Amino acid sequence: MTPEAQHFPPAFYAEVKAPIAVSSDSAEPLYRQLRQALEHQILSGTLVPNLPLPSSRELSRELGLSRNTVNAAYQELLASGVIESHSRRGYFINTQMIGKRRPSGDAAPAAGSAVDWSRHIRPRLDQDMPEITKVRDWASYPYPFVAGQVDERDFPRLGWSRALRDSLDPPHLFYSLRDSVDEDDPYLVETLCKRVLPTRGIHANPENILITAGSQQGLDLLAQTMMGADTCVGVENPGYVDARHTFVRAGATLRPLPVDENGLVPPEDFDGIDLLYLTPSHHSPTNVTLSGARRRQILARARNAGALVIEDDYDSEFRYRGKPTPALKALPDSEHVIYLGSFTKFLAPGLRMGYMVAEAELIAELRNQRRYKIRHIPGHPQRAMALLIESGQYYRTISRRRTQLQRKWQALTEALEEFVPWEIHCPPGGVSIWIRGPEGLDCVQLAAEAIKAGVVIERGDVFFDDPESNRNYFRLGFAAIKLEAIRPGIRELGRVLAGLSS
Helix, strand or coil, rough: CCCCCHHHHHHHHHHCCCCCCCCCCCCHHHHHHHHHHHHHHHCCCCCCCCCCCCHHHHHHHHCCCCCCHHHHHHHHHHHHEEEECCCCCCCEEEEEHHHHHCCCCCCCCCCCCCCCCHHHHCCCCCCCCCCCCCCCCHHHHHEEECCCEEEEEECHEEEHHHHHHHHHCCHHCCCEEECCCCCCCHHHHHHHHHHHHHCCCCCCHHHHHEEEEEEEEEEHHHHHHHHCCCEEEEECCCCCCCHHHHHHHHCHHHHHHHCCEECCCCCCCCCCCCCCEEEECCCCCEEECCHHHHHHHHHHHHEEEECEEEECCCCCEEECCCCCCCCCCCCCCCEEEEEEECCCCCHHHHHHEEEECCCCCHHHHHHHHHHHHCCCCCCHHHHHHHHHHHHCHHHHHHHHHHHHHHHHHHHHHHHHHHHHCCCCCCCCCCCCEEEEECCCCCCHEEEEEEEEECCCEECHHHHCCCCCCCCCCEEEEEECHHHHHHHHHHHHHHHHHHHHHH
């Protein structure tokens, strides 16, 4: 039994019964079919060992079989040692016999020969590409410098609970519970157009909006709709790994483009590039901001070449010095820009809610594509998000989170200056710091040694088109770690670095 399952009372398991199928049309006698079905459930762990099996009266009534048939099945199981009889208590699983038949925790082998799944599962086009891997139990370590996570203590629990509750009262209840087929919540779309997008300089109408299950679904919809074997996508190098996987799975060819301290270096021309994917506000993973001059260059060159631009604006809210730059989508002549935003990068990544802004013709097609994948985003959290924004709690949370993250950013930059023996450039935004180590540093080894000291870092080689030539990079996220743990965590990391260099 799993640790989670142990929280349920024993009566819970007595009510949970897997269906048993027996057929009078089979040449196999009914009692033999029942015996085999029960034995399969016992060996696969469906039936709980410390609870009695259903009585013959109960099982015969449930299955529509005679008690003689059920008793005959039980007698065969008893004779084979799979079950045992306890006086005045009934039949129980013989745990000693089961333990001899298969190792503890193993599922029973399937009837007949094993399925060769390699014949049925198509090979992934991206199966040889590196992936971002997370330490699954990162929260159990004292110094978790992980990116893409938040400190759960900062989540607006009361505000979100109130929004969820209110969204189940009239007049919101209808929109929370309906099957909207391919529509989005009109209240959330209106709130986006009037309250959220204007803060990024974007003016849009409802027909330009699509609600998504996070930015990742937006990328997938675009890839499946607009990319194929004849498509070339320009991507940042280093860049967001999951976007690369999504594009390659759709059959597209990637063209890596370099990044420097001013963001993506625009190609001289866009010949051969059909789409350009970039993260201009805070480049993933370096957090540098794309300069204004380069923004204008990219827009002009892409427009002249007939190319489209995908702007992933995943955490523009978190800038700690200076003013945020306007989105590409907010600049003149940006009709060819497809904008992706997220509600949940700063609230909680587990909420999985984002949005897309694009020309109405594209949005209509993507809406149809989404309908036949997941239909629509659940209405309840959509309406709750709209209510959270309208209440003002959304922006209060952004303001509070920005202040907290600024303190963490300051603490991290000061600790790095004190304990890391080389200069590090820290852009004034984002929720992580990208670090380039000396040429001889192997950050794959560093990550393995650091975790032994309780420090979780993220290796940086996977973000490059050529990982093997870029093993001296790593990333430190600071949104999830507690403020007071930052300095001692970097001190420990400094000791690990000193040990590796010696």
